[in-house]
Amino acid sequence: MSKYIFKRILSLIPIVIIVSVLIFAMVRITPSDPVAVMMKGKKITPETRASIEAQFDLDKSYPEQYICWIRNIFKGDFGTSFHYKQPVLSLVSSRLPNTLQLVMMASLLALLIALPLGIVCAVNMNRMADRVLSLLTLIFVSAPTFLVGILLMLGFAVKLGWFPVYGAGHNFVENLHALFLPAVALALNMVALIARITRSNMIEQLNAPYAQTAIAKGVPLRKVVMGHCFKNALIPVITVTSIQFGGMIVGAVLVENVFALGGVGALLIDAIKQADYPVTQSITLMMVVVFLTINLIVDVLYAAIDPRIRLDA
Amino acid sequence: MKNRILAMLLALALVVLCVPAMAEETVTYTVALDGEIVAMDPAFSYDFTTNLVTNQICESVLTYDENDQLVPMLASSWEQVDDVTYVYTIRDDVNFSDGTPMTVDDVVFSVARHLDPDLGSYLSGLLYAVESIEATGEWEMTIKLAEPNASFMYVLGTAAGYVISKANTEAQGDLFGTPEGTIVGTGPFVLDSWRSGQDITLVPNENYWDASFEPAVDEIVFQIIPEDITRITALTSGEADLATVLPTDLVPMLEASPNVDVEYVDSMGVLYLSFNCAMPPFDEVAVRQAIYCAIDFAEIQETIIMDAGMPASILPNSEALYGPAAEEWVAYAETVPTYDYDVERAQELLATSSVPDGFSMTLVTNEDSTRYNVCLAIQEDLKAIGIDCEIVKVSSEEHTNYQYGGVVDADGYREYGMLIGGWGADWADVSANLEPLYAGRNACAGGTNAALYDNEEVNALIDAQAAVTDPSERNALIFQALDIIGEEVPYIIVTYPIRPVATSTSFTKPLTTPSWVWNMRFNDVAPVA
Numbered sequence: 001m002s003k004y005i006f007k008r009i010l011s012l013i014p015i016v017i018i019v020s021v022l023i024f025a026m027v028r029i030t031p032s033d034p035v036a037v038m039m040k041g042k043k044i045t046p047e048t049r050a051s052i053e054a055q056f057d058l059d060k061s062y063p064e065q066y067i068c069w070i071r072n073i074f075k076g077d078f079g080t081s082f083h084y085k086q087p088v089l090s091l092v093s094s095r096l097p098n099t100l101q102l103v104m105m106a107s108l109l110a111l112l113i114a115l116p117l118g119i120v121c122a123v124n125m126n127r128m129a130d131r132v133l134s135l136l137t138l139i140f141v142s143a144p145t146f147l148v149g150i151l152l153m154l155g156f157a158v159k160l161g162w163f164p165v166y167g168a169g170h171n172f173v174e175n176l177h178a179l180f181l182p183a184v185a186l187a188l189n190m191v192a193l194i195a196r197i198t199r200s201n202m203i204e205q206l207n208a209p210y211a212q213t214a215i216a217k218g219v220p221l222r223k224v225v226m227g228h229c230f231k232n233a234l235i236p237v238i239t240v241t242s243i244q245f246g247g248m249i250v251g252a253v254l255v256e257n258v259f260a261l262g263g264v265g266a267l268l269i270d271a272i273k274q275a276d277y278p279v280t281q282s283i284t285l286m287m288v289v290v291f292l293t294i295n296l297i298v299d300v301l302y303a304a305i306d307p308r309i310r311l312d313a
Numbered sequence: 314m315k316n317r318i319l320a321m322l323l324a325l326a327l328v329v330l331c332v333p334a335m336a337e338e339t340v341t342y343t344v345a346l347d348g349e350i351v352a353m354d355p356a357f358s359y360d361f362t363t364n365l366v367t368n369q370i371c372e373s374v375l376t377y378d379e380n381d382q383l384v385p386m387l388a389s390s391w392e393q394v395d396d397v398t399y400v401y402t403i404r405d406d407v408n409f410s411d412g413t414p415m416t417v418d419d420v421v422f423s424v425a426r427h428l429d430p431d432l433g434s435y436l437s438g439l440l441y442a443v444e445s446i447e448a449t450g451e452w453e454m455t456i457k458l459a460e461p462n463a464s465f466m467y468v469l470g471t472a473a474g475y476v477i478s479k480a481n482t483e484a485q486g487d488l489f490g491t492p493e494g495t496i497v498g499t500g501p502f503v504l505d506s507w508r509s510g511q512d513i514t515l516v517p518n519e520n521y522w523d524a525s526f527e528p529a530v531d532e533i534v535f536q537i538i539p540e541d542i543t544r545i546t547a548l549t550s551g552e553a554d555l556a557t558v559l560p561t562d563l564v565p566m567l568e569a570s571p572n573v574d575v576e577y578v579d580s581m582g583v584l585y586l587s588f589n590c591a592m593p594p595f596d597e598v599a600v601r602q603a604i605y606c607a608i609d610f611a612e613i614q615e616t617i618i619m620d621a622g623m624p625a626s627i628l629p630n631s632e633a634l635y636g637p638a639a640e641e642w643v644a645y646a647e648t649v650p651t652y653d654y655d656v657e658r659a660q661e662l663l664a665t666s667s668v669p670d671g672f673s674m675t676l677v678t679n680e681d682s683t684r685y686n687v688c689l690a691i692q693e694d695l696k697a698i699g700i701d702c703e704i705v706k707v708s709s710e711e712h713t714n715y716q717y718g719g720v721v722d723a724d725g726y727r728e729y730g731m732l733i734g735g736w737g738a739d740w741a742d743v744s745a746n747l748e749p750l751y752a753g754r755n756a757c758a759g760g761t762n763a764a765l766y767d768n769e770e771v772n773a774l775i776d777a778q779a780a781v782t783d784p785s786e787r788n789a790l791i792f793q794a795l796d797i798i799g800e801e802v803p804y805i806i807v808t809y810p811i812r813p814v815a816t817s818t819s820f821t822k823p824l825t826t827p828s829w830v831w832n833m834r835f836n837d838v839a840p841v842a
Contacts, residue, residue: 030711033719036759037710039435044759048437051430085352086491094492094509150542158550165552166538168511260538262349262510270348270539274710 004303012292016285023284024066027277034058037275038082056082056278069281079278083271088282092264098168099256099263101175103248105183107241110190115237117191118198123225125203133195141192145251149185149258156181166260182255190244198237205229235305239298246291339531342820342838345544345553346537349510354490355475356427356434361557361812364472364830366535369515370410371498373474374401374420374454375466377828381633381741383467387420387476387499391469396461396780397444401454401469409478410503410518417448422479424456424469436473439739461780463787464748467740471831501526501836502533512536529839548573554817557829561621561683567815574818577620577811579633579827582737583746584622584684586676586691586805587763589730591756594668601802603662604731605652608694612654614808617686622808626651627799629746631809633827636743638784645792650799659698671699674730678704679712684733687807705729718758727765734763735810741827743784743791748775751798766803770794 035044035052044052053059056079057068072079078088117137121130157163169178205211206229214224253265264283271279350363358367376386385391391401407415425446427434442458442465449455458465468474478497481489488494492507499522502515513535517528536553538544541560547553549570559567567573588595588604595601614624623631627649628642635642663669678688685706692702707715714720716734721727738745749755752775753767771794778790814829816822821839826832 032711032714033758036714036717036719039433039759044433044437045430045441047430048433049759052433055431055433083351084349084491085354085357090491090493091509098511153543153546158546165547165550166536166543257540258543260511260536260540260543262508262537266539267510273708275714 001303005300008296008299012296015292016289019288020070020285021066023281023288024062024069027281027284028062030275032275034082034275034277056080069278073282073285078282081271081279082276083274083279084276088278091267091279092283092286095262095264095267098175098179098261099249099252099265102179102182102186102252102255102261102263103245105176105179106186106190106248106252107245109183110187110194111237111241113187114191114194115198117195118237119202119225119230121195121199122202122206123221130199134199137192137195140188143188145185145189146254146258148188149182149255152181152185153258168259168261178259179261182252182259182261185258186248186252186255190241190248193244194237194241197240198233201233201236202229205233208232235302242294242298243291246287246294249287249290340529340840342530342533342555342835343547343553344533344535345547345556346535347541347544347556347558348539349537350513350535352490353492353494353496353504353507355423355472355477356432356436357490358472358475359435361830365557365833366513366515367472367475367496368500368831368834369502369533370496370500370504371472371475371477372500373471373831374403374424374469374476375474376470377740377826377832379824379826381826381828383470383740386470387415387474388469391466393466393782397458399456399458399466400449401456403452403454405452407499407522408520409481409497409499410520411478411481411497412520413478413480415476415478415499415522417450417452417454419479420454420476421446421448422482423476424454424473426482427473434473436468436471439468439471439473463779463782464740464742464744467742470828471739501528501834505532510537526836529837530835533835548815548817551817551819554820555823556815557812559813559815561619561813564620564813564815567813572818573815574822575813575815576822576825577813578825578829579631580737580810580812581630581633581741581745581827582735582810583625583629583631583750583804584618584687584733584735584807584810585750585763586807587732587734588803588805589727589732589765590767590803591726591765592730594666594672595674595730597666598801599662599666600668602652603659603666603698604695604700605659605802605805606655606662607659607698607700608691608805609654610805610807613687613690617683617690618808620811620813621683622810625806625808627802627806628795629750629798629804629806630738630743634738634741634743634745636741636784636788638788641785641788641792642743645788645795649795652802652805656697663698671701673701673703675703675705675728677712677715677729677732678706679709680706681709688733702731716763718760718763721758732763733807736761737810740831743787744775744778747791747794748779750804751775751794764803766801768797768801771797 035049057065080087081091084091117133121133124130153165157165163181164178167178169175211224211229249264252263253269256263256266268283344365346362348362350366351357355367355371358364372386374388375383378384387404387407388401389404393399403417403420409415426432427436427440442460442462443456444459445457447455476499481497485494492509496504501518501521503518505514505516507513515533538547541563544556545563545566548556548567549572551572564575567575588601590596626646628646676688678684688704692704695702715729715732718727736750749761751766751771753772755762756765756767774790774794778787781787814825819841823833823835823838
């Protein structure tokens with residue numbers, strides 16, 4: 001098992017290197033003068049320009065800049081933001097907790113809504129309940145997150161006053177309250193996907209010989225569904241949810257902006273707009289590493305459950 | 314299993330719904346910002362978001378009063394001794410928020426640090442003429458310029474004149490200006506907390522040097538709300554008390570709300586169309602005049618710009634910059650040439666040029682909806698004289714890059730035929746728009762002259778007026794330059810923009826003048842009884 005994990009980690013190294021080169025190149029592909037962007041077009045002396053270029057390694061060639069970037073990351077330094085004049089790491093670390101809490105709450109909510117939906121649909125396959133609920137999830141997935149966020153805010157925060165209009169709160173409990181509406185807005189898209197996967201897997205399990213046997217032997221349907229089939233159907237659902245989790249960190253940006261939560265997604269989008277290379281490339285790389293790590297964990301869990309996988313590898 | 318899920322759901326619902334609304338005992342003045350501030354540092358305080366915060370913590374050597382006139386603040390007086398020497402007498406009764414007294418060394422340090430190339434201060438460009446900054450007495454600072462510059466006197470009223478504690482700033486090192494650092498100024502409020510990307514809280518300065526100051530609020534919270542709709546909802550629902558960066562198309566929502574007052578403030582700026590005068594055929598005056606006449610600007614003003622700006626002539630500034638001899642400007646404005654919408658005249662003008670049958674060109678704009686709509690109207694109007702106008706829509710930062718010469722072709726020429734851009738004066742001086750936009754020396758990389766206009770006669774007149782202090786004499790020289798500019802039209806002034814400032818009706822309004830980026834302070838803000 002440990003040999004399998006080691007091999008998997010080794011195989012990630014070339015991926016990270018290639019991706020980091022791609023990120024570095026893509027950030028610089030648009031024609032842009034970082035110093036002009038940094039100075040907002042204000043008049044500066046050649047000495048100031050030279051000093052800024054030296055501070056941000058902009059006087060070096062691209063390959064040298066790339067090596068500096070990677071070398072500094074190993075020293076724990078992700079660079080300094082062109083725009084905010086502060087280390088990328090402190091910008092990210094002050095925003096990450098909110099984003100993570102939001103994404104976790106959204107994932108949890110999505111599971112709480114989607115799993116029962118999927119099960120009900122599977123048990124009532126092709127009957128009225130299935131059709132209605134499937135349509136509902138279709139509406140969920142096609143509703144733009146941005147619009148849902150604004151509607152939820154206008155309804156529950158402004159009209160009813162149950163939630164704050166903006167902000168994330170100052171402590172964990174306040175956060176739970178303040179992040180509830182944003183989490184709902186973010187969860188709705190996920191609900192559809194998870195519900196569909198739960199439904200199809202549950203149908204597969206319900207039609208499997210073991211389930212049919214159990215039903216034929218007179219085991220109550222509830223017990224077959226919850227006791228046997230649900231557990232088996234859960235594995236692919238967990239995979240999809242965990243991979244979605246990574247994507248949501250950036251996908252949360254729309255919700256973060258509507259509810260003024262100040263998260264990592266919003267920081268990334270701002271950085272792209274402002275041609276803030278250090279912030280853009282570092283957050284993107286962090287996202288890639290998060291994705292790969294989640295993938296790795298899921299793969300390892302699979303291998304732990306199913307020995308065939310690690311034998312094949 | 315089902316019971317467990319139900320229990321979890323109930324628990325979550327309980328936690329979420331039972332958190333009581335925060336009991337409001339403290340008086341909080343909430344300001345909705347459109348984004349995170351750049352830094353808590355005078356060196357990067359040069360925009361309508363960052364300055365709203367730093368203006369409360371820092372005070373400047375000079376400032377602008379309710380009529381935008383220069384008045385002393387941390388100086389007790391100042392005088393211009395000769396063409397290049399300015400002497401400031403510093404107040405001896407001021408202390409910083411940490412209780413330490415403010416000395417002339419702190420003042421010299423605060424102004425001189427903007428000249429440090431390693432700092433990359435946004436204000437460094439304003440101080441370009443400075444040769445030396447020295448303490449010449451216990452309470453006296455002397456600034457010498459390398460060359461005469463009539464507008465230098467205004468500089469210490471901007472963030473370049475903000476005074477911060479030398480001891481604290483040096484002790485903070487790299488942390489200064491960041492959420493992990495602290496800033497010590499002389500202002501009526503001090504930084505309490507700053508949660509990056511979320512909010513900044515200020516509380517009254519207990520050591521404020523002006524004993525007559527009685528704060529009417531317990532805290533000022535700057536809430537970062539990037540989404541326009543949310544910012545406006547926060548105002549109309551009473552959760553925010555002031556917001557300044559507001560999209561024109563949503564202002565009617567605010568005007569309809571009983572909780573909000575909307576005031577329009579002259580921006581001291583222009584929205585312009587610049588011709589790339591270095592690129593054929595825009596180097597021909599007839600082509601520029603033809604395009605001016607071919608576009609129906611009256612219609613654009615009425616249907617697109619509406620309340621966001623005032624109708625413009627060829628003058629590079631509105632009344633806000635008419636200065637001490639304003640009546641001369643009013644009279645001059647009557648005599649300037651006009652280029653009213655007239656397709657026949659446009660065709661005749663174009664017929665005299667090297668491109669009588671029209672040509673293809675690019676027009677660069679950013680994503681701002683007003684600007685983009687103006688571009689669409691222009692594109693339509695130009696078809697009538699055979700000009701095929703391609704609109705190039707880019708992000709705001711890319712646009713900044715275009716506007717200040719960051720995007721050039723292989724030969725170093727700017728890559729646009731025309732560009733729609735904005736410029737706002739830093740202070741209410743008669744040449745505050747003229748010099749940046751029309752002086753040939755600014756037609757460089759990083760320069761503000763987006764038309765790349767370089768006329769020796771105009772350059773000489775701009776330099777000459779800068780060296781003169783008598784208002785009428787200066788006006789005479791400026792009008793001579795404007796005579797040439799009015800004929801050659803390197804820019805078309807689309808409108809003189811005005812900015813909406815929205816305030817809550819439950820607090821008194823802070824002073825809001827065209828110079829508010831430097832002088833909007835919340836000292837007097839108080840709840841309305």
